[in-house]
Amino acid sequence: MTDVVITGMGAVTPLGIGARTLHxxxxxxxxxxxxxxxxxxxxxxxxxxxxKEARRAxxxxxxxxxxxEEALEDAGWAGELPYDPHRIGCIIGTGIGGIGTxxxxxxxxxxxxxxxxxxxxxxxxxSNAPAAALxxxxxxxxxxxxxxxxxxxxxxxxxSAVRAIQAGDAIAVVTGGAEAAxxxxxxxxxxxxxxxxxxxxSRPFDIRRDGFVMGEGAGILVLExxxxxxxxxxxxxxxxxxxxxxxxxxxxxxxxxxxEGALAAIEAALRDAGLEAGEIDxxxxxxxxxxxxxxxxxxxxxxxxxxxxxxxxxxSTKSAIGHLLGAAGAVEAVAxxxxxxxxxxxxxxxWAERDPxxxxxxxxxxxxxxxxPADRRAxxxxxxxxxxxxxxxxxxxxx
Amino acid sequence: MTNQQxxxxxxxxxxxxxxxxxxxxxLESFGADPDEINREAELTALDIDSLDLAELSQIVEEQxxxxxxxxxxxxxxxxxxxxxxxxxxx
Numbered sequence: 001m002t003d004v005v006i007t008g009m010g011a012v013t014p015l016g017i018g019a020r021t022l023h024x025x026x027x028x029x030x031x032x033x034x035x036x037x038x039x040x041x042x043x044x045x046x047x048x049x050x051x052k053e054a055r056r057a058x059x060x061x062x063x064x065x066x067x068x069e070e071a072l073e074d075a076g077w078a079g080e081l082p083y084d085p086h087r088i089g090c091i092i093g094t095g096i097g098g099i100g101t102x103x104x105x106x107x108x109x110x111x112x113x114x115x116x117x118x119x120x121x122x123x124x125x126x127s128n129a130p131a132a133a134l135x136x137x138x139x140x141x142x143x144x145x146x147x148x149x150x151x152x153x154x155x156x157x158x159x160s161a162v163r164a165i166q167a168g169d170a171i172a173v174v175t176g177g178a179e180a181a182x183x184x185x186x187x188x189x190x191x192x193x194x195x196x197x198x199x200x201x202s203r204p205f206d207i208r209r210d211g212f213v214m215g216e217g218a219g220i221l222v223l224e225x226x227x228x229x230x231x232x233x234x235x236x237x238x239x240x241x242x243x244x245x246x247x248x249x250x251x252x253x254x255x256x257x258x259x260e261g262a263l264a265a266i267e268a269a270l271r272d273a274g275l276e277a278g279e280i281d282x283x284x285x286x287x288x289x290x291x292x293x294x295x296x297x298x299x300x301x302x303x304x305x306x307x308x309x310x311x312x313x314x315x316s317t318k319s320a321i322g323h324l325l326g327a328a329g330a331v332e333a334v335a336x337x338x339x340x341x342x343x344x345x346x347x348x349x350x351w352a353e354r355d356p357x358x359x360x361x362x363x364x365x366x367x368x369x370x371x372x373p374a375d376r377r378a379x380x381x382x383x384x385x386x387x388x389x390x391x392x393x394x395x396x397x398x399x
Numbered sequence: 400m401t402n403q404q405x406x407x408x409x410x411x412x413x414x415x416x417x418x419x420x421x422x423x424x425x426l427e428s429f430g431a432d433p434d435e436i437n438r439e440a441e442l443t444a445l446d447i448d449s450l451d452l453a454e455l456s457q458i459v460e461e462q463x464x465x466x467x468x469x470x471x472x473x474x475x476x477x478x479x480x481x482x483x484x485x486x487x488x489x
Contacts, residue, residue: 052430052446115460119453 004162006396007234008075008222009334010067014038014215014321018070022331023338026320027346027367036200038215038322039182057124057133058098059180063218063327064130065137068174072138075222075234081139082172082232089143089170090135091161092220093153093177095326095386097127097146100183130178130218142170148326150386151286152245153177154219155329155394159243161223171228176330178218190214193253197289202323203350204287204316205294205362212288215322219330238337241275241379241395244268248389254292259300261391262286262383266304269381269393277305280312280395281370282345282380284336287316288323297383298358313345313370315363320349329384333394340378340398344369413463413489419482425458426451426478438479445478455481463489 011018014032015025025032032038040063045054048066057065072078081088101124108116123129128146135144143164147157154177161173190196190212197211229236246268248261255262270277286297302309317332318324324331339346344367351364372378378398385391419438427433431445442452452475456467465488475481 050430055430056450115457119450119457123450 001166003226004165004223004240005226005229005236006221006238006240006337007224007229007236008071008073008077009220009237009337010070010074011217011219011331011334012040012043012063012066013217013324013331014040016042017066019334019338022321022335026317026335027344029347029349029366030320031349032215032321033200033202033213036197036213037182038213040217056120058101058129059216060094060098060178060218061124061130061133063180063216064092064176064178064220065133067176067178067218067220068134068138071174071220071222077222083228085139085141087142087171088140089161089164089173090131090140091143091145091147091157091164091173091175092131092134093147093149093157093326093330094127094130095150095153095179096181096186098125098129099181099186101125103183103185134174138174140174143173149390150388151323151325151328152384152386152390152392153326153329154331155333155382155384155392156245156390158221158223158240158330158333158394159245159392162240162243165223165225172222172224174220174222176218176220177327179325179327180216181325182214182216187214195253195290201350202289202319204285204289204319204348205298205355205358206351207353207355209289209291209294211290212318213322215324216327217321217324217331218327219334221330221333236399238340238399239397241397242269242271242273243395244272244393246391248391250389253387255296255385255389257296259296259303261389262297262300262385263303265391265393266300266381266383269395273395275379275395278308279376279379280305280308280381281372281378282336282339283312283314284332284339284380284382285314285316286383286385287318287348289318293385295357297385298360301360309360312361313363313368314360315345315348317346319347319351329382329392332382332384333396336380336382336396337398340380340396343372343378413486415482415486418463418485418489421458421462422455422478422482422485425455429454436478438477438482440478441476442478459485465489
């Protein structure tokens with residue numbers, strides 16, 4: 001089966017504009033959480049979109065457009081597509097889609113009646129809007145659709161893109177995730193569910209963890225058929241070695257308490273990659289900072305990695321940028337690949353007090369270099385789990 | 400709604416100038432170049448499409464009580480066509 005390589009990456013996150021900005025600031029220990037949430041404060045839509053384009057896009061689509069500009073530039077695609085547009089797909093995940101648009105129009109409906117609802121409401125709020133917008137903007141005419149699987153959506157999108165290329169349905173796919181759910185209804189709803197932190201602090205795996213801190217942003221990757229990318233002389237950043245996806249079939253919101261579904265997804269990703277557990281150098285955890293996730297994920301990692309688990313650095317991007325929901329898996333794939341490039345495990349910020357049950361190496365305090373055997377490339381897994389019981393694990397390898 | 404707009408809504412005689420002003424302001428808000436908006440300008444040249452016209456219909460109904468159907472909107476080519484149609488229906 002063909003290898004699927006990563007040739008471009010882009011991100012807009014609470015740490016700023018740019019994939020490398022995310023990596024550098026997180027590695028330096030900068031935290032993007034402010035007053036209990038993590039907005040993309042540096043993001044100005046009209047830096048990337050015309051006024052007309054900006055009003056035709058919900059914030060989640062605007063974030064995707066900005067991340068995509070960077071990713072295509074990074075891949076050397078700016079200005080001209082390297083392949084027949086019908087052979088290029090665009091698969092973008094989101095947890096909720098244009099919920100800001102939905103809330104605004106519902107307010108208009110309640111206040112002023114049905115005739116006040118905007119004709120733009122549907123095209124802005126639909127969860128496939130980011131994929132459609134990128135398709136139109138960049139003339140991507142192949143498999144184009146949205147992926148909806150809560151906080152696993154960004155990772156599911158990347159996995160689906162890999163499969164589309166391996167199946168021969170596409171030569172390349174622009175993929176990732178986008179989310180902009182820092183809205184009143186969304187915040188109230190997650191709070192009502194007791195999912196978000198009351199302390200406003202994201203500290204995954206720490207015994208004091210009390211829920212996730214909501215963030216927003218987008219991550220976009222350009223994936224290409226390895227042979228095609230090499231033939232065009234592309235600069236290859238890494239390879240998606242494996243993809244595993246399972247469902248807990250257990251509970252609407254709670255993960256399986258022993259992380260059985262997560263374990264099965266990790267095992268599936270390693271099997272797909274053709275790698276042994278001992279060949280993984282770093283784990284980018286889902287690590288939400290919720291009591292249940294971090295416990296179940298730790299159990300899953302220990303079961304999957306056995307004796308190798310104790311010496312394996314495990315850190316959570318959410319400690320620096322909060323939980324980007326449907327964008328998380330994509331942004332974290334970007335962060336994982338850049339960590340592999342530098343062979344540095346970024347830290348789990350805020351981790352200070354051990355939970356007796358959670359005894360892995362969560363890379364507390366500061367980023368730490370890790371060793372990679374000379375006979376292979378640096379390799380990691382990135383975990384993403386979603387409400388509904390979705391588990392996705394990507395196995396990534398640096399170039 | 401401004402007093403002027405309220406006045407327009409209540410008045411029985413809606414002037415072409417009033418309509419033209421509302422159309423112009425709407426097109427600008429949709430992203431059309433203000434310098435390019437004039438009676439002869441074609442909507443396609445202003446990058447105004449069917450979604451914009453759906454929004455314009457909504458504004459016109461709210462401001463002037465004029466209901467433009469989708470087939471009405473299809474007949475509009477220029478800014479002047481839009482203004483004339485609204486004035487005629489008001």
